[in-house]
Amino acid sequence: MxxxxxxxxxxxxxxxxxxxxxxxxxxxxxxxxxxxxxxxxxxxxxxxxxxxxxxxxxxxxxxxxxxxxxxxxxxxxxxxxxxxxxxxxxxxxxxxxxxxALFPTPRPGGDPMTPLPTHPALRWFPPPRRWAPLLRRVPQAWQRRLLEHAVGQLLDKPLRAGDLGFLQGRRIGIEVPDLGLAWVLGLEDGRLRALGGQPEASVRGSATDLLLLASRLEDADTLFFQRRLELTGDTELGLTARNLLDRLPWEEVPLAVRIVLHRGALAASAAREAWRASR
Known part of the structure; x- marks a missing residue:
């Protein structure tokens, strides 16, 4: 020894x-x-x-x-x-x-980040699992192109800076069980691509929780602590990717992307709570 x-x-x-x-x-x-x-x-x-x-x-x-x-x-x-x-x-x-509170407090006067009000009609909005059969009809090629575009927008600056080099030749998965969706991402020619095969590490969570994470309305540590997110496979690869996202300055994400993520996450979270309250 x-x-x-x-x-x-x-x-x-x-x-x-x-x-x-x-x-x-x-x-x-x-x-x-x-x-x-x-x-x-x-x-x-x-x-x-x-x-x-x-x-x-x-x-x-x-x-x-x-x-x-x-x-x-x-x-x-x-x-x-x-x-x-x-x-x-x-x-x-x-x-x-x-x-x-992890998201900046909105300013009064019509700031685009102002939270959306909840509405009683949200309880009639079907939860993600009800959308799964419909989403399975969307061609895989369309899903991949949409995912690549969305992730490319979110990670544009670290991609250009070369901060995602650790993904070269690696595969990391995203699983959304309530939507019945799963993708594998990797770095090819300086761009994030949706790939085939099995991932080396996967992040698994509900559609709403993943959206809350992407919009910075929820913290990754909190979601993992509450077992709302799971990391499987190569833990080191998964944690490296997560730490990169934690260091990503939110203000450097394109404004349009921030607005869409923020409003989408608030609406999805409100719909989930309204649905639960109606059961």
Whole structure:
């Protein structure tokens, strides 16, 4: 067995100690959340507090900047904690305002990103699984061209910068089980292409959750934590792709793409909640 240098061993012990401390702090936070839930009930206060969630995320962003932490790191970790706190209080995780706070707060006055209002008629909008038989009739060639165009628009800048070179000769899959759809993507001649064959890694999730992820209305860590997204196959390849998306500056995505994703995700999420409430 190779001898581990003393410095490496000591540093690893220090990291282990900090990891233990983090878990102890998480356990302490959960106890405080449980006490808070009881205090809210006694005081007749609503369990959900969107303004408080936004304040927690904003405070974390500010502290992260002062500490020199990578952008988004504090927000992802705090989003996980908020999602866990909501679960402890029996609040529906799918309506988490913490995840919506990951998207910039819309400005008044007709900003194109202003959330769409919900409508009672949405409960009659069929869930994605009802669309699956119809979508299966769409020719595969059309599906591939549409996917390539959509992904190319979303990842135009990292493609031109060569940041997707790790996908050269590799295959990563996207599975949407409620729509009965699955695609395999790879890099060919500097462009993302829909390919045949089996993927080396796959991301699996519902149509609505994948749309929420693409629109930045939900955080990847939160979705994985809640088991609404699954990563299978070559974990390293999948995590590399996910980390690239996390680092992608949202403001550099073409405005038209952001508007379509944002409004589509809000409408899909509202339709899902309306459908669930009507059952």
């Amino acid at each position: 190779e001898q581990v240098p003393i410095a490496v061993s000591l540093l690893r012990r220090g990291i282990d100690g900090l990891d233990d401390a983090l878990l102890l702090l998480v356990a302490g936070r959960r106890r405080l959340v449980a006490g808070l839930a009881s205090a809210k009930r006694r005081g007749g206060l609503p369990a959900s507090d969107p303004e408080r969630e936004r304040a927690v995320l904003a405070r974390g962003d500010g502290l992260a900047r002062r500490l020199g932490l990578p952008a988004g790191l504090a927000r992802r970790q705090l989003s996980l904690l908020i999602a866990d706190g909501r679960a402890l209080q029996g609040i529906d995780a799918h309506t988490s305002t913490a995840s919506h």
